[in-house]
Amino acid sequence: MPTISKKGHLMPESPIRKLVPYAEQAVKEGKSIYHLNIGQPDIKTPEIALEAVKNNDVEILSYSRSQGSETYRIKLTAYYKKHNINVSHEDIIVTVGASEALLFLFSSIIDPGDEVIISEPFYANYIAFSTATGVNVVPAICNIDDNFALPSIETFEKLITPKTRAILICNPGNPTGYLYSEEEIKQLGAIAKKHDLFLIADEVYREFVYDGNKHFSVMELEDLEEHTIIIDSVSKRYSMCGARIGCLVSKNKIVMQTVLKYAQARLSPPTYAQIASEAALDTPQSYFDDVIIEYVERRDTLITELQKIEGIKIAKPKGAFYCMVELPIKNSDNFAQWLLEDFDVDGETVMVAPAGGFYSTPGIGLNQIRIAYVLNKESLIKAVNILKEALKVYKD
Incomplete structure (x- = not known):
């Protein structure tokens, strides 16, 4: 058999x-x-997104570009600018959910047998993506007794080996709801620069921050354009989980060129879902x-x-x-x-x-x-x- x-x-x-x-x-x-x-x-789901799918003049449901609709990506840059993230549409590749973005990224920047450090506990599918790509997860263990706060920077540094390629965080966190402070993000950025690592942030819950706190993105860090990468999605932001539209954002041109090859291999993200996602960007505050x-x-x-x-x-x-x-x-x-x-x-x-x-x-x-x-x-x-x-x- x-x-x-x-x-x-x-x-x-x-x-x-x-x-x-x-x-x-x-x-x-x-x-x-x-x-x-x-x-x-x-x-x-915002009515404006649903209406965009119900009422449009599409006559042929054709492929979009492999990196996603240009009009959608241009519109995304305005969204990111509101959050102090200054990127061009060339710094964005649209994916089938944040899941595909992370799968493409692991395949692009980490070889089988190499390591990614992830603050633990973490989104369960990170293990699935690492298994699928042959990447070894090195956990930086957090504890419920201190509300799953980020381990000390010394702890992170001790986990770094010659095989370490990246640090991955989810901010705010799934499953913990932990929000990384600006100071913590800057400390992680310093480690990434010191050891020449990628700093990846899954920021799909960016909007959902409470108690007067503020979200600070890894792409707000200065002098780390070659190191920082965002994974994002419309699923939670607009209650559009079924759209399966995400994206990968980075100013590192080599990373983006490599990810694009994987995007080309799967042809393109879904057209109607991009139409809905583009319209959703007009959702009022x-x-x-x-x-x-x-x-x-x-x-x-x-x-x-x-x-x-x-x-x-x-x-x-x-x-x-x-x-x-x-x-x-x-x-x-x-x-x-x-x-x-x-x-x-x-x-x-x-x-x-x-x-x-x-x-x-x-x-x-x-x-x-x-x-x-x-x-x-x-x-x-x-x-x-x-x-x-x-x-x-x-x-x-």
């Missing part, structure tokens, strides 16, 4: 999506599920102001309710819409599956994301879950109450 590749064996399951069959079965059994497991906002107010209220509601449960730890997020929670259990994979298969309160249960999949270090985070507060406040209160009742009866 033919066999699959070693790489295929090593490719991890999604810690979020692997529970879907259990959720589907629970629904078939008549249960209602509060989905705290995935970052799919319930915020409405009031949309984001309202969304931020809503997410702050949801975050505060979630934390208030979680604090009523004995024996747990909570990391308070400063951005994005995720919260990491440590539970008085041994294995959150088993717990999450049990919630779907064997537990409900009046026919309702919850679906959470086990946090072990957000770590590359074995044995860490097994008693943690990630909660996405993308539901309305009433639903969050009900969901946390179900979680509270479940922990009263759950046995490891």
Whole structure:
């Protein structure tokens, strides 16, 4: 019998999506599920983006350029300028989501066997992308006890080896909601320059920053144009996850020329989704102001309710819409599956994301879950109450 590749064996399951069959079965059994497991906002997509797809004069749904529509990329430069990121449209390559951008980037700047340092816990698919490209992840471990703050700069430097090619952060963070300060970004920039490394920032949650804090981009750093790279997406910003439009941004011409070769190999990003994404750039600031107010209220509601449960730890997020929670259990994979298969309160249960999949270090985070507060406040209160009742009866 033919066999699959070693790489295929090593490719991890999604810690979020692997529970879907259990959720589907629970629904078939008549249960209602509060989905705290995935970052799919319930915020409405801007009407201007939807209308652009419904009402246009496209007669032939043709390929776009491999680097993406020129009009969209030019319009993106104005968006970035508002955020103190000064780039030209030639510094942008449109991709099929931020996922493709990072996959192309790893393939372009890191050889198999080389290393990327990532602040841990991190977005689970970073492991998948590194596996697919043969890149070794070196974790800089963060701790829930200090709210997943960035490890010391000395810790980062100790992790650097002759095989290190890049440092990757998510700012604000998924799954932690941690927001890197301007000083922390500058410290990472100094390390990148000192050791001649790339500094990559996944900034898809740029808009979602709370409590009077401000987002500082790696591309605001001075004298680091050859080192800094942004990964971005419309998915969360405009509640357009299904559009699958992202981009890679850098002033490093060699990087962009190399990434473009991968973009050419997959031909082009989807045309209609680019039309919607371009129109979405005209979304008024009031949309984001309202969304931020809503997410702050949801975050505060979630934390208030979680604090009523004995024996747990909570990391308070400063951005994005995720919260990491440590539970008085041994294995959150088993717990999450049990919630779907064997537990409900009046026919309702919850679906959470086990946090072990957000770590590359074995044995860490097994008693943690990630909660996405993308539901309305009433639903969050009900969901946390179900979680509270479940922990009263759950046995490891």
